[in-house]
Amino acid sequence: MNIKTLMLAAVGGMVGLSGVAATSPALADGEHFIPMLVYRTGPYAPSGIPIANGFRDYYTLINARDGGVNGIKIAFEECETEYNTKLGVECYEKLKNNGAHGAALFNPFSTGITYQLIPKAPVDKIPILSMGYGRTAAADGRVFEWVFNFPTTYWSQASAFINYVAQQEGGLDKLKGLKIAHVYHNSAYGKEANPTLEVLAEKYGYDLTLLAVDHPGQEQKATWLQIRRLKPDWIFMSGWGVMNQVAVKEAAGIRYPMDHFVGNWWSGSDADVIPAGKGAIGYKSATFHYAGAGFKVHDDIIKYVYGGDEAKAKENNIGEVLYNRAVINAMFSVEAIRTAQGKFGNKALGGEQVRWGLENLDLTEARLKELGMEGFTRPFKVSCADHETGGPIIIQQWDGKQWSMVSDWIPTMRDVVRPMIEAAAAAYAKENNITPRDC
Amino acid sequence: MEILYAFFVAPFVDMASDPIFFSEVVIGGVLTGIMYSLVALGFVLIFKASGVFNFSQGVMVLFAALTLVGLMEHGVPVWLALILTVMVMIALAFAVEWIMLRRLVNQEEIVLFMSTIGLSFVLQGFGETVWGSNVKLLDVGIPNESFEVGGILLNEFDLFAAASGALMVTVLAVFFHYTRMGRALRAVADDHQAALAVGIPLKTIWIMVWSVAGMVGLVAGIMWGAKSGVQFSLSLIALKALPVLILGGFTSVPGAIVGGLIIGVGEKIAEIYWGPLVGGAIENWFAYMLALVFLLFRPQGLFGEKIIERV
Numbered sequence: 001m002n003i004k005t006l007m008l009a010a011v012g013g014m015v016g017l018s019g020v021a022a023t024s025p026a027l028a029d030g031e032h033f034i035p036m037l038v039y040r041t042g043p044y045a046p047s048g049i050p051i052a053n054g055f056r057d058y059y060t061l062i063n064a065r066d067g068g069v070n071g072i073k074i075a076f077e078e079c080e081t082e083y084n085t086k087l088g089v090e091c092y093e094k095l096k097n098n099g100a101h102g103a104a105l106f107n108p109f110s111t112g113i114t115y116q117l118i119p120k121a122p123v124d125k126i127p128i129l130s131m132g133y134g135r136t137a138a139a140d141g142r143v144f145e146w147v148f149n150f151p152t153t154y155w156s157q158a159s160a161f162i163n164y165v166a167q168q169e170g171g172l173d174k175l176k177g178l179k180i181a182h183v184y185h186n187s188a189y190g191k192e193a194n195p196t197l198e199v200l201a202e203k204y205g206y207d208l209t210l211l212a213v214d215h216p217g218q219e220q221k222a223t224w225l226q227i228r229r230l231k232p233d234w235i236f237m238s239g240w241g242v243m244n245q246v247a248v249k250e251a252a253g254i255r256y257p258m259d260h261f262v263g264n265w266w267s268g269s270d271a272d273v274i275p276a277g278k279g280a281i282g283y284k285s286a287t288f289h290y291a292g293a294g295f296k297v298h299d300d301i302i303k304y305v306y307g308g309d310e311a312k313a314k315e316n317n318i319g320e321v322l323y324n325r326a327v328i329n330a331m332f333s334v335e336a337i338r339t340a341q342g343k344f345g346n347k348a349l350g351g352e353q354v355r356w357g358l359e360n361l362d363l364t365e366a367r368l369k370e371l372g373m374e375g376f377t378r379p380f381k382v383s384c385a386d387h388e389t390g391g392p393i394i395i396q397q398w399d400g401k402q403w404s405m406v407s408d409w410i411p412t413m414r415d416v417v418r419p420m421i422e423a424a425a426a427a428y429a430k431e432n433n434i435t436p437r438d439c
Numbered sequence: 440m441e442i443l444y445a446f447f448v449a450p451f452v453d454m455a456s457d458p459i460f461f462s463e464v465v466i467g468g469v470l471t472g473i474m475y476s477l478v479a480l481g482f483v484l485i486f487k488a489s490g491v492f493n494f495s496q497g498v499m500v501l502f503a504a505l506t507l508v509g510l511m512e513h514g515v516p517v518w519l520a521l522i523l524t525v526m527v528m529i530a531l532a533f534a535v536e537w538i539m540l541r542r543l544v545n546q547e548e549i550v551l552f553m554s555t556i557g558l559s560f561v562l563q564g565f566g567e568t569v570w571g572s573n574v575k576l577l578d579v580g581i582p583n584e585s586f587e588v589g590g591i592l593l594n595e596f597d598l599f600a601a602a603s604g605a606l607m608v609t610v611l612a613v614f615f616h617y618t619r620m621g622r623a624l625r626a627v628a629d630d631h632q633a634a635l636a637v638g639i640p641l642k643t644i645w646i647m648v649w650s651v652a653g654m655v656g657l658v659a660g661i662m663w664g665a666k667s668g669v670q671f672s673l674s675l676i677a678l679k680a681l682p683v684l685i686l687g688g689f690t691s692v693p694g695a696i697v698g699g700l701i702i703g704v705g706e707k708i709a710e711i712y713w714g715p716l717v718g719g720a721i722e723n724w725f726a727y728m729l730a731l732v733f734l735l736f737r738p739q740g741l742f743g744e745k746i747i748e749r750v
Contacts (some may be wrong), residue, residue, distance in 0.1 A: 043672040045572035186720040212720035216672045218663070219679060221467045222710035222722055228592065229460050240673040245574065249666060253594050254586055271574040275668025279583075 004254040018038060031068075031075040032337055032348050033099025034059065037091050037108050042082030043216055046239045050317035051109060052078065053328025057305045061269060061297075061335055064304040069337050070346040075099060081113065090114030094266045096124055105129055105338060105358070107329055111189040114147075119432075121146035127358055128338075131329045132157075132265060135193060137388035138274060139388030140425030140434040141359065150332070150356045151322030151391035152412060154192035157264055157286055158236070159413035160393040162200050164262070164286075165234050167410070176205035181232040183239070183247060186212040190238045195266065197236070200414060217243025224250040234347065237263045244272035252279025258357040259284060261396065274400045281400045286393045289328050289377040291403040293319025296372030297327065320394075321403060330379055334359050335371075359384060378409060384439035388421070390414045452713035460526045464707050467638045470597040472602040472703020477659040477694040478680040479687065480611065482653040486689045487615070488629045488648035489540070490552040495559035495676025499653055502566045503528055504660030504669045509570035517579050521657075524604060528653025531562075536646045544641065545631050563674065574668040600662040605696070607658060612650075612692045624648060628690070680722075680731035688743025697741060702726045 036055050039048030059074045068074060077098065079091035088110055096103050105127045108114045114134035121128050128147045130138070136155045138147035152160075165180065166172045182197055184190035194210060201208040210228055211223050217239065224247075227235065237255070239247055244267045251261050259282045263272070268285020276283075292304075299316060306313040317323040340349050340357025349357075362381045368374050380389040395407040429436055454461045478500060485493040493499075510520040520529050539554050582595040615621040627634040627644050633643055660669070663676050679702075687698025706722035706729070714721045733741065 041567065041572060041671075042671050043569075043670075043675065046574040046670050049572055072502045210719070212718065214720040218667055218672060218676055219471060219722075220469050222464075222707045222714070225460075225467055225707070226711055227462055228463075229457075242667050242670060246667045253583075253596075254584055254592060271668075275574055275576050277576060277578065277583075404533075 010163065030106050030348050031073045031099065033102070034076045034333060035091070035098065035103050035106060036076050037081050037088055037106065037110070037113065037382045038078045039081050039083040039109075039313065040078075041080060042084070044083040047241060047266075047269060048083060048109075050269070050320045050323040052269075053316045053318075054323040055107070055330045057301050057318070057323075058297075058327045058330035058334070060305045061301050069334055070341050072341075072346060072348050074334070078305055082248070083110055083112065085110065085112035085116055091287045092117055092120070096126055099348070101348055101417075102126065103351060104349055104354045105333055105351065107131070107333065108134070109329075111135075111192075112187075114187065118144070118147055121295050124351070125322055127355040129329070129333060129358065131325075131332060133189065136388075137421055137424035137428055139386065139390075139421045140436075140438050141383065141385050141387040143425040143429045143434055144387060145437060146355060148382065148383055148387045150361075150387060150389045151288055151378065152393065153194040153266055153390075153421075154189075154238070154264070156194040156388065156390050156412035156414075157393055158193035159200060159417050160410045161262060161264075161286060162197070162204070162206075162378035163413065164393075164395055164407060164410050166204075167407070171260040172204060178234065179209070179230060179232040179243050180206050180234045181209045181230060182225060183211045183213060183227075183235060183237045185238055185240050185243055186214045186218065187240075189240065189266075193236070193238050195420065196417060199420065200413070203416070209278075213239070213243055213247070215243075216241060217246055220246050220250050223247075224254050227251070227256065227332055228254045233260065235261045235282040237267045239263060239267040239272075244269075245275045248273055248276040248280045248283055252276060258282030259397070262286065264273075265325075265393070268396060268403070270403075271322075278400060280398050282395045283396065284395050284406065285403075287321065287396050288391060288393055289324055290375065290394075290405065291319065291396060292320045295374075295376050297331075297376070300372055301327075307367070319346075324376075328373075331371060331373065332363075335363060335367070343438060358382060359387070384423050384437065443715055446524045446713070463591045464711055466591060466593070467597075467746070468496070468704030468707035469700055470578045470601045470703070470708065472699040472701070473601040474659075474662055474684045474685075474699075475679050475703055476608065476696045476699030477600075477604045477655065477662060477681040478676050479699060480608065481655045481659065481681060482677075482684055483692055483695050484648050484652045484655065485610070488624050488644055489631075490515055490628050491548055491555065492689070493652070494552065494555040496564045496652065496656065496680070498559040498566075499528075499531075499656040499733060500660045500663070500676060501669070501671065501674040502531075503653060503657035504664040504673060505566045505570045505575070507579075507657065507661065508575040508664065508669045512575065512576075524657055525654055528657060529650045531653055532646050532649035535649050540645050541642060559674075563671070567671070569726055571703065572671060574670040575664075577661065577664040577669050579665065581661075581665060583665075585673060592697065596665065603658060603662065608692060608696045611655075615692055620644075620647070631663055642737040666709060679726070682726040685727075685730035686740055688711075688740025690742070691742030694740055694742030698730075702729065707731050708730065 014279050029182055038052035040052055059076045064071050079093055081088040103126050107129050113131040117128050130149045134149055136153040138144040138149050138152055166175055197208055211219055213223055261283055262334045263285035265287050273280035302313045336357035339361050340353045361377050364377045378391050380391050390412050392409040393409050394405055394409050396403040397406045481496045507520050507524040510523055543551050581599050584593045623639045624644055683698040683702050687694030706726045709725040710722040
């Protein structure tokens with residue numbers, strides 16, 4: 001065997017192995033099938049890896065600790081999207097019919113992919129759970145029967161940020177004349193908060209400046225020079241990937257007071273602040289769950305998934321912000337299946353049945369306690385008309401080593417946001433000839 | 440009329456009314472431009488030696504930075520990690536020559552170009568397999584404090600990066616113009632076969648130039664990696680070098696630095712003074728547009744060699 005053959009064999013072997021590694025437990029007729037669209041490679045891998053690990057670990061925990069959902073195991077399979085919309089749609093097409101009953105639901109974990117899957121969901125009868133991302137108007141369940149974005153959306157988040165600023169400044173009346181800048185990723189995702197911020201600027205009289213940053217956001221000097229000249233009282237950021245790390249570093253570089261710089265929930269992970277070193281101390285971000293590995297569910301993951309090996313669990317990102325977010329997302333998925341089983345029986349379920357489970361999900365404080373997640377996130381109840389629930393947010397702050405919560409749960413402005421959602425959903429319905437359901 | 444004023448008068452009034460801020464914008468553009476030049480230099484070196492656009496240069500920046508930070512994470516001191524990374528980049532140059540280039544002597548340029556695309560995927564996959572995909576903090580001790588001079592905010596890190604870039608460009612410019620090896624390198628770029636015929640050691644030249652490109656990549660990787668953390672997106676910084684190359688010329692070391700400065704300053708001024716008029720985020724495409732305008736008048740770039748071919 002010459003060296004060329006040897007190398008070809010090695011490469012072939014690696015390709016083969018990677019294919020095996022991407023596939024998890026073998027599918028059986030009596031299992032729920034949950035596809036996982038992941039991005040462990042590519043420019044957004046630093047965010048994608050803890051997310052993928054969180055999903056994988058929670059499903060593994062349910063199988064190992066509880067023997068599945070009411071005795072029915074979860075089969076899950078990863079498909080690599082590189083956070084690329086085209087690849088994401090390919091993964092969807094590849095996995096949607098796997099399992100005896102097809103996919104139970106999809107968690108795209110990408111606003112771009114979600115937008116592409118929204119029209120497919122009612123055709124394939126597979127629900128989409130875009131937890132805190134995707135199309136905000138999908139919160140109107142009368143129009144978007146197959147899409148769910150609970151516990152809260154970008155628009156609700158933006159309104160809660162303004163509520164938080166008001167709290168810090170001494171009341172909503174103190175917003176008048178304040179300068180607020182929104183630094184956003186120049187994409188559909190990044191622009192989501194703009195309409196809400198604009199409506200609220202008109203209502204409360206603050207000066208809003210919108211500053212777009214082009215993908216990927218490696219170079220932002222022009223943006224931060226503008227911030228330096230503008231001297232905004234508060235900055236809100238809708239960033240993603242490298243844009244977050246550079247923004248935090250640039251803000252520190254121009255000596256912007258970091259405790260007045262608040263990222264949205266995709267701009268507040270460990271990976272976003274660690275590269276900025278000491279400069280990131282004081283930076284804040286919105287979130288809808290706690291960070292850290294101090295909850296019972298984490299103890300269970302260490303025990304049942306990692307055999308008690310805490311170091312190994314840490315290597316796999318346990319307790320990091322995005323890991324925890326994925327754990328919560330996986331928990332929502334599992335609880336929706338459990339809810340659906342209450343109606344359809346303890347058996348493996350398909351998309352139509354799980355859609356019913358999502359729409360009737362009632363996550364109470366007591367249930368969160370049973371799941372080992374008491375205080376981890378907030379309870380909520382989904383309904384036919386409301387697929388969002390408008391849940392509150394909480395502000396966390398980076399102290400150089402970890403995130404700590406520095407606010408109470410901040411309510412969103414339902415009175416402002418819900419009419420906007422309904423108007424956007426009605427426009428979508430008209431454009432796509434959809435007759436809204438009667439809820 | 441109002442629109443015309445907004446586009447053709449107001450930005451200049453704005454510049455004149457706040458000269459200190461305008462100076463800060465220009466200085467910011469200069470410092471950023473030098474950082475672009477650092478990346479562009481790697482492309483220029485390999486293009487000069489082989490006439491090929493090295494698609495993998497951005498990934499080489501990432502690979503070098505990943506290797507450095509990976510070694511440091513394993514407890515290797517900075518100075519030793521730097522030496523070891525340089526050695527890895529030299530080893531990479533040997534491997535590229537041995538596995539890829541020597542089999543492609545005198546092939547069409549497009550074949551060599553395609554091979555560098557392949558190389559970028561191999562390097563990226565290999566780097567991520569060995570060092571992982573997480574964002575890594577790179578701290579090699581470069582100072583990072585901000586200070587004001589006459590109302591202009593400067594950052595020690597930006598100044599250090601600019602000084603490193605300027606030093607590197609000077610050394611390389613001298614090397615290419617005044618050394619025997621530099622002339623040999625230019626001869627190889629002109630014609631592989633003719634260079635071989637007059638006794639120029641093609642393989643040695645290629646190994647040397649890929650090694651130097653690797654080291655330039657390492658410096659660029661340190662500077663950009665220290666800003667954003669070392670992660671995959673570091674390889675995308677190559678996209679910022681393209682307009683610099685188009686503008687400065689693919690074969691000119693001074694062209695890379697002048698091109699970098701023009702692009703750096705141009706995009707910052709455009710973004711700050713004209714960006715808000717069209718919704719912002721124009722600096723990426725503006726850099727390409729600026730380069731294309733230059734192309735209309737000098738297709739070979741500002742400092743590139745004029746292409747004369749017999750037909």
